[in-house]
Amino acid sequence: MPTFTYEGIRFDGPAYTHKTIEATKNFQSLPDDVFISTYARSGTHWVQNILIGAVYGIDILENTQEFEMGKLSPYLEAAFGNKSGCELANEMTRRPRLLKTHQPTNLAPCEIFSMKRRNIVVLRNPKAVLLSYHEFYHNNMWLRDQASAELSDFLDRSMIGDVLSGSWWKWTKDWVDYCRANPDTNLMIHYEDLKEDFAKEIRRLESFLNLSPMTSETIDRLQALTSVESMRERLDTEKNYKGMGVVNKGEANRWKTEFPPEYVEKFDALTRETFGDDDIVAKFI
Template sequence: MPPNFDPFTLEGVIFEGSYTKDSVLATKNFKSRPDDIFISTYPRSGTAWTQNILIGTVYGTDNLTDGQNFDLHYLSPYLELVLNDVTGCALADNSLKNPRLLKHHLPVHISPIDIFSKELKNVLVFRNPKDVSLSYFKLYKTGPNLRRHQSPTLQIFLDRFLEGRVNYGSWWSWNKQWIKYGRANPDTNLMIHYEDLKEDFAKEIRRLESFLNLSPMTSETIDRLQALTSVESMRERLDTEKNYKGMGVVNKGEANRWKTEFPPEYVEKFDALTRETFGDDEIVAKFI
């Protein structure tokens, strides 16, 4: 019997995609290995980009060159997702990769407990909520189990986003929790801004190498990694039957697209909530 993908709320968080309560709870209680590397992001924050970067950095860039055989679900399982009746947790349990690169979108209070109790390496990526919401609005039109929850207009969706009535809940709550944890535990958490990756790719890769205690890549290899993780390259790999064909997972990959596409009245609404949530915290200054 196929899973029931009706929307549900678990521990105060809305889920409207290919998840079940069991798959989320299995992720919370996921049994880790000592060298696991977690990727913790709010949706549409550059997650697939980060996964591809880590695959190329940890496993080698050759893993990004075989487009037709590339399998993101194997190389970097999405833990709480249910795909073809198989959970990401099950894929991870059966993975022979070492270390494993494990993705999830869960807020702190229902994230894999081992991240905290075993102090495992965790890569956090943050992105401007205005750009996140634009990308999310589009995903709601293309995601197989999100389409039925899409909003008829961008403005209606932005109201939902401001109120946290979207898949995975409030961007503001999610990021506030993870920023607090990441700051308190800098040895095991690397916090990256999506915008910084766009602005100075090589600099952020050097930070990632240092965080993971990896041997530095040559400048030429970093250039190759950047080319292989471009929007065009990733779209070619991910828009395949093995991955996310037709789902629009790779969007435009632009920073500050909101400046030309965001309704002006919502700029102040988003910025006001960001100020209310974070005050003058410098980590979110670039989101205003």
């Protein structure tokens, strides 16, 4: 499978090309666009499904046969089939557009910054992220050739940024800094907070996007329709990501029993080195 680097970031698999990355960076946005910026395996599809239900109407999540993620929330820098995510975005008639990217700040759509577009950044504990990412490489038919046989090898690679999307630490630090400097147009959502108090985080999303508040019953329905089981039924289809293993176990703290203890220490040390005495460290260790 093709592997290349672009501005220091590694890209694995045939879904990415120099052309799609450049198109994403230069993507021409609309004033009401909503970007969903995540490091891979941070709860991306969960938040996409939540936003699709909250913004476009919750009933759309129940129509499994017609649900098509690429047309509802395009993945900008990827090309599945004949069209790139940017091309799919440009064909959208729904507003606002919900646009997904895994790009670090140096490769993300420039208009997020220059035009101050609304941007939701999803964050997750790096140990959970990289444990899931290792499994994703093995489960994804396009990435298996680049997978590390041993988890420890993959974790070593991740600490130097030698995985798809680059270093979680640099990616996260740069996006956190930008979000804090521009709070009016950027919202940080932590995966673990969404797991702990779904309704509270939905209220934050509603406020950020100026959505009409849902009833408690509707929020409960949204939570059920964005469960791991429900998303797997929708996304593991020919219209979506069949065979790519995009929906994993969805557990917040599985790393506590499955992560090698010596790498807990290594990850935590790198997290403290990256973020210093920032309070956000408590979310990541």
